[in-house]
Amino acid sequence: MQQAQQEFLAEVLTRHGVVPADKIEPLIATAVEKGQPITELVVATELAPEATIAQAIAAEWGLGFMKEIDVDAVPLSCAEKIPITYAKQHKLLVLSEDEARVYCAVADPLDVEAIDDVRTVFGKPVELAVTTNKTIMDAINRVWERKEHGGTTLESDAEHEADELIDILDADDDAPIIAWVNSLFSQAVRERASDIHIEPEERDVVVRFRIDGELYIARRAPKQHMSAVVARVKIMSQLNIAEKRLPQDGRITLKIAGKSVDIRVSTIPTSRGLERIVMRILQKTSVLLGLDELGFAAREYGIMDGLIKRPDGIILVTGPTGSGKTTTLYACLNRINEPTRNILTAEDPVEYELGGIHQVHVNAGIGLTFASALRAFLRQDPDVIMVGEIRDRETAEIAIQASLTGHLVLSTIHTNDSAGAVTRLVDMGVEPFLVRSSIIGILAQRLVRMLCPDCKEPYEATDYELQQLGLDERTMAWKHNRKISQRYQPHGVPYSPPGSDLKLPPIFYRPKGCEACSNKGFVGRRGIYELLVIDDEVGNLILQNADAQAIKRAAQNAGLDTLRDDGARKVIAGLTTVEEVMKAKQEDILEDI
Structure with a gap:
C-alpha cells in the first residue's frame, strides 16, 4: 500500500473519530516502512476494533x-x-x-x-x-x-513446514473419500473441536467431536465407506494401511483455513472387524497462551508470576488428564523464555515446538524415560527444566536434586488438589524434609466451559446454588474479614474474596444457545485454580508428615482460595455456571471452613 493511501486512510479514521490524530500520526511512518496497512496497525495496537474501522471506511464511501x-x-x-x-x-x-x-x-x-x-x-x-x-x-x-463435501482434496506431508503446506480449502482434487476426510478436518477446526472420534457402529459410521470437553455427534456416514476412510487417514499419518490387528499411532500436519494444525492419530481394532480412529487436534492458538490469558485472579497471577521467576525450586501443576496442565506449563515457559536462560523440557509427547526452548520427546521403548532425560539435562548446564510428569520415586528424587542444586523445575503430578501433591510425593517414598526444602508452589486446576457472551441469560441465584459455592451470608462475611497472610498477599496485588461485595440474592447466568455458539450456550474453556505456596506453617506440617486435609486447612487459614472459591468468583462474574464448577470440582476437595 502506497504512502498516499496510508495517509488517506489515516485521515478517514481521524475524521470519523475512530482514532485521535495524535495517536495515529506515529503509525503512518511504521505502516509505510513495513508495507503493512495502517488499519492492521491500529487493530494490533488496540487503538480501535476492526469492526469500528470497517464501519468508518464504509461510511466514507457511502457503502453498506x-x-x-x-x-x-x-x-x-x-x-x-x-x-x-x-x-x-x-x-x-x-x-x-x-x-x-x-x-x-x-x-x-x-x-x-x-x-x-x-x-x-x-x-x-x-x-x-x-x-x-x-x-x-x-x-x-x-x-x-x-463445496468440499462434494470434492476438495488435500495431499499432506508431515515433513513440510507450515508455509509449504497446501491449504485444505485451496486444493482442487475431486476424490469423494479424500474430500470427505478434508471436510471433516475443516469442520472440526471451525467448530473448535479438540478431538475427532470416527466410530464404526452396527449400521453406519458415527463421527463425534469433543468441543469444550463434551462429545457431540457431528455427522454420520454409510458403514461401507469406513475402510476407505481409515485407509485415507492412515496414508496421511504415514501408518501401515495393511496392519489392521494392532493399534497404531501417527501424526498429520495440515494447513486449514490458513492455520497450521497438528493432528495426533490413534487407531485400534474393534470387535466389529473395523478399526476405530481418534484424532487429537493441536492448534498453537489453543495451547500457546500467555500466563495472563489463562484466567488467573489478580492475586494468583501475581503469585504465580513471582514463583516462575525464582532461580530454583519445584513448581507442580496438578489435575486430571485434560485439565490444561500442558497449556499452563507452556505459558509459564513462554513467560520466562529469554536468551539469558537455558530451558530444557522432557515431554511425552512434545505437543508444540517452542522457539528458544530445547525439547526432548521421551521414549521408554529405547530407555529414554523422564528420569534418564532429567539426568542428562543436569549435564547440559540448564537454568530451567520442565518434566512432563513425575510418575515415580526416581523421577521425583532427580527433580528434587536438580532444584536443590540451583535449578527451577516445573512438572505435573496426578492428584485431586494442591495439598494432595505433597502426600503423593511422600507416598512415592520421597522424604518429607526433601519435599519441604524443594517444593515452592503447587497449582491445582480444572477447566470449566465459558458462557457464550452473546446469549447467556441472567437469573436470580437459589439458596441451594449459593450453598454449593459456599456463598451464604456467614461464609461471605468470614471470607471478607479473614486475615490474609503476607505470603498470600504480594505487594501491589489487591485481594477480592469471592462474594465479598455480593448482595443476596445475586444474579447468576445460564446458557441459552445462539448461532455464535452453535446453540451450545458455551464458547471455550478457562481454568479454575488453587495455588498453594509452601510457607512456614505448611512447611512444618509437611515435616510432621501431616495428611492432605491438615495441610489444606492450614493453607486456607493463611488465605488459600480453593478450586471452589475460584469457581465461585467466575460464576459471580458471569463467566461460567454453578453446574460447570461443581462438575469440575472433585468430591474430596475440602469445603471452606
Missing part, C-alpha cells in the same frame, strides 16, 4: 457495512467464479448476482484492481459492501467448505 455474512445464502455458482486463492488474497467474496449487477463483500474497497477483475468476470457493475478481514476470511472458508 456487513457485520455478518450468511454463507448459506451465497450461491456456489457465483462464489466459484472467483478462485479461492484470489478471493483470499484480495479479501473479497461474491455474494450474489441479478440481471443488473453483482454484489460483493470486501474488506478493502480501495482494491480497485480486484473489483475491476470481478466486473470483468461477471460482465456487470459491482455493488460493494464492507466487512472486516476476519468476517470475510471466515465466510470464504465456510463457502468453500460447502
Whole structure:
C-alpha cells in the first residue's frame, strides 16, 4: 500500500473519530516502512476494533457495512467464479448476482484492481459492501467448505513446514473419500473441536467431536465407506494401511483455513472387524497462551508470576488428564523464555515446538524415560527444566536434586488438589524434609466451559446454588474479614474474596444457545485454580508428615482460595455456571471452613 493511501486512510479514521490524530500520526511512518496497512496497525495496537474501522471506511464511501455474512445464502455458482486463492488474497467474496449487477463483500474497497477483475468476470457493475478481514476470511472458508463435501482434496506431508503446506480449502482434487476426510478436518477446526472420534457402529459410521470437553455427534456416514476412510487417514499419518490387528499411532500436519494444525492419530481394532480412529487436534492458538490469558485472579497471577521467576525450586501443576496442565506449563515457559536462560523440557509427547526452548520427546521403548532425560539435562548446564510428569520415586528424587542444586523445575503430578501433591510425593517414598526444602508452589486446576457472551441469560441465584459455592451470608462475611497472610498477599496485588461485595440474592447466568455458539450456550474453556505456596506453617506440617486435609486447612487459614472459591468468583462474574464448577470440582476437595 502506497504512502498516499496510508495517509488517506489515516485521515478517514481521524475524521470519523475512530482514532485521535495524535495517536495515529506515529503509525503512518511504521505502516509505510513495513508495507503493512495502517488499519492492521491500529487493530494490533488496540487503538480501535476492526469492526469500528470497517464501519468508518464504509461510511466514507457511502457503502453498506456487513457485520455478518450468511454463507448459506451465497450461491456456489457465483462464489466459484472467483478462485479461492484470489478471493483470499484480495479479501473479497461474491455474494450474489441479478440481471443488473453483482454484489460483493470486501474488506478493502480501495482494491480497485480486484473489483475491476470481478466486473470483468461477471460482465456487470459491482455493488460493494464492507466487512472486516476476519468476517470475510471466515465466510470464504465456510463457502468453500460447502463445496468440499462434494470434492476438495488435500495431499499432506508431515515433513513440510507450515508455509509449504497446501491449504485444505485451496486444493482442487475431486476424490469423494479424500474430500470427505478434508471436510471433516475443516469442520472440526471451525467448530473448535479438540478431538475427532470416527466410530464404526452396527449400521453406519458415527463421527463425534469433543468441543469444550463434551462429545457431540457431528455427522454420520454409510458403514461401507469406513475402510476407505481409515485407509485415507492412515496414508496421511504415514501408518501401515495393511496392519489392521494392532493399534497404531501417527501424526498429520495440515494447513486449514490458513492455520497450521497438528493432528495426533490413534487407531485400534474393534470387535466389529473395523478399526476405530481418534484424532487429537493441536492448534498453537489453543495451547500457546500467555500466563495472563489463562484466567488467573489478580492475586494468583501475581503469585504465580513471582514463583516462575525464582532461580530454583519445584513448581507442580496438578489435575486430571485434560485439565490444561500442558497449556499452563507452556505459558509459564513462554513467560520466562529469554536468551539469558537455558530451558530444557522432557515431554511425552512434545505437543508444540517452542522457539528458544530445547525439547526432548521421551521414549521408554529405547530407555529414554523422564528420569534418564532429567539426568542428562543436569549435564547440559540448564537454568530451567520442565518434566512432563513425575510418575515415580526416581523421577521425583532427580527433580528434587536438580532444584536443590540451583535449578527451577516445573512438572505435573496426578492428584485431586494442591495439598494432595505433597502426600503423593511422600507416598512415592520421597522424604518429607526433601519435599519441604524443594517444593515452592503447587497449582491445582480444572477447566470449566465459558458462557457464550452473546446469549447467556441472567437469573436470580437459589439458596441451594449459593450453598454449593459456599456463598451464604456467614461464609461471605468470614471470607471478607479473614486475615490474609503476607505470603498470600504480594505487594501491589489487591485481594477480592469471592462474594465479598455480593448482595443476596445475586444474579447468576445460564446458557441459552445462539448461532455464535452453535446453540451450545458455551464458547471455550478457562481454568479454575488453587495455588498453594509452601510457607512456614505448611512447611512444618509437611515435616510432621501431616495428611492432605491438615495441610489444606492450614493453607486456607493463611488465605488459600480453593478450586471452589475460584469457581465461585467466575460464576459471580458471569463467566461460567454453578453446574460447570461443581462438575469440575472433585468430591474430596475440602469445603471452606
